[in-house]
Amino acid sequence: MTAVALSVNGARKAFGGLVAVNDVSFEVREGELFGLIGPNGSGKTTMLNLISGALRPDAGEIVLSGTRISGMPAHKIARQGVARTFQLVRMLPAMDAEHNVIAGAVFGHRRLWGAQAREAAHELLALVGLRGREHVPVAAMTYIDQKRVELARALASDPRVLLLDEWLAGLNPSELNIGIELIAKLSEQGRTIIMVEHVMDAIRSLCGRCVVMNSGRKIKEGDVEDVLADPEVVEAYLGDDDDA
Structure with missing residues (x-):
């Protein structure tokens, strides 16, 4: 079972x-x-x-x-292992996509740092359809792409x-x-x-x-x-x- x-x-x-x-x-x-x-x-x-x-x-x-x-x-x-997205997207608007996702890796369940966190961020952004947009400021992204970043950030902690x-x-x-x-x-x-x-x-x-x-x-x-x-x-x- x-x-x-x-x-x-x-x-x-x-x-x-x-x-x-x-x-x-x-x-x-x-x-x-x-x-x-x-x-x-x-x-x-x-x-x-x-x-x-x-x-x-x-x-x-x-x-x-x-x-x-x-x-x-x-x-x-x-940190116990629950991650989420929100009805209204919640971003770190002063940061780019990569650093938004890294925040999820650093503060969540599976904690990654440095090069490991950066590599994970790039893999997850590619997974959600944002390959090549890692350094775009999230404030300049469309709402749909912000949602993709938020999903990648939630996944970064491996919840x-x-x-x-x-x-x-x-x-x-x-x-x-x-x-x-x-x-x-x-x-x-x-x-x-x-x-x-x-x-x-x-x-x-x-x-x-x-x-x-x-x-x-x-x-x-x-x-x-x-x-x-x-x-x-x-x-x-x-x-x-x-x-x-």
Whole structure:
């Protein structure tokens, strides 16, 4: 049986009277590409924030490869092996692409320095489609290329679990196909990935299993095709015609 890479047990997070994540549990296996989906405002990004340490859960626990990480500060969780991208790209704008990626290698799970970090940065920038653009300032790059740099930076630490928060958002159709192929390649390398995504074609083609959240609750978990055909999931996305 494949080992569990990440376990979320009864996670809860409230902001005043709003419960953004309400007693959510799931497990992600090592080497799995796992989908976390749901309509806007369902709590998906809050869940990623709990896993990465940007937020602390009010209750429950999150365990990474046998180590409880819930409650740790974000930089310690990164060193344990969690890396992520963001809905809105977060860059080091005064630096070029190479040095943005080197920052991920220096401060993350697998810590590289000097020539090793530079070599890894060049390899990862080539992987995401930015070969030859290592010394371009990220502030001068298009939004799509900034997203590629951010992904390379997340990969630079060789994370145990990679969190992708709507990484495919904003891509045109040709870029979307390239993005799906890139994520598939990362999965084929054996990486453990949790992806929040609204592009259902990507979820269908990439993920074997997924969790659906709605209003902070987990409403369904299982194989992607079965989950997406579930009436409660369809209603969560499309609404009930009787309410029109």
